[in-house]
Amino acid sequence: MNSGDAPGAAGTVALVPLFDSVRATAAHLTALALAPPAGPVSVLAAPGEPGVLAALAPLLGDLAVGKVGSDLKALRVALARQGIGLAGPSFDLALASYCLNPSRGEHGIDGLAEELLGEPRVEGGDPAAAACRAARAAHALRPVLEERLRLHGMERLFR
Numbered sequence: 001m002n003s004g005d006a007p008g009a010a011g012t013v014a015l016v017p018l019f020d021s022v023r024a025t026a027a028h029l030t031a032l033a034l035a036p037p038a039g040p041v042s043v044l045a046a047p048g049e050p051g052v053l054a055a056l057a058p059l060l061g062d063l064a065v066g067k068v069g070s071d072l073k074a075l076r077v078a079l080a081r082q083g084i085g086l087a088g089p090s091f092d093l094a095l096a097s098y099c100l101n102p103s104r105g106e107h108g109i110d111g112l113a114e115e116l117l118g119e120p121r122v123e124g125g126d127p128a129a130a131a132c133r134a135a136r137a138a139h140a141l142r143p144v145l146e147e148r149l150r151l152h153g154m155e156r157l158f159r
Contacts, residue, residue, distance in 0.1 A: 012037055012066040013059065014138035016109065016131040017075045024074035029053075029082075031128055035135035043128050053084050061085045068138045070094040070109045093138060096145040099158045113137040116144050 014035040019027035028048065034056075035041040047053050059065060060079065066089040069075065076086040094107040110130075113119040117140055122130065149155050 011064070012068055012139070014135040015067055015069040015072070015075060016135040016138065017069075017078065018127055018131055019074065019078065024071075024077045027074060027078055029075075029078045031131060032056075033128070033131035033135040034059075035132070035139065037139050041132040041135050043132060045128060053079065053082050057084050061087045063088045066090065068093065068142050070107070070112075070134075070138070091142050091146075093141050093145060096149060096158055099154050100145070100148055100152060109134040109137055109141065112141050112145075116141060 014033075016033040016035075017029055018031040018033075020030050021027040030047070032044045032047050033041055034044070044052060044056070053060075060067075061084070067086065068091045070093045072086065072090050072092045079086050093109060093112060097104060097107040097112055110121055113134070114121050117137060119133075119137060122133065149158050
């Protein structure tokens with residue numbers, strides 16, 4: 001991967017975490033997919049190993065690198081418990097979806113990609129591969145949701 005393809009090199013990185021629990025306050029990160037707007041998706045399969053998250057800390061804490069993902073607060077909490085900050089501009093797809101339709105049953109990337117991008121769901125399979133698909137879809141979903149927020153006058157509520 002050259003530096004132009006590195007996550008964050010283009011100004012935004014999609015982050016899709018996998019957790020061992022649905023409770024944000026107790027969840028531990030079991031894997032993390034990172035994707036620049038174009039190029040390959042990287043997966044950290046063992047973020048709990050010593051030094052792995054510390055190596056990502058400069059990217060995760062970079063104020064100049066935007067972050068896009070779903071339920072970024074849960075990731076922020078899990079990282080903070082490891083002493084790693086998640087900083088910089090962020091676009092939370094789940095929060096945007098909730099602002100647009102709070103009665104929607106699901107606000108995750110898979111459901112949004114199916115509804116808004118026409119991408120079929122892939123049931124079962126490798127969770128890391130699913131996280132890679134979700135990281136790629138996150139970049140495609142952001143402009144769609146931004147436009148819908150703008151059309152409905154919801155940008156201020158979202159921010």
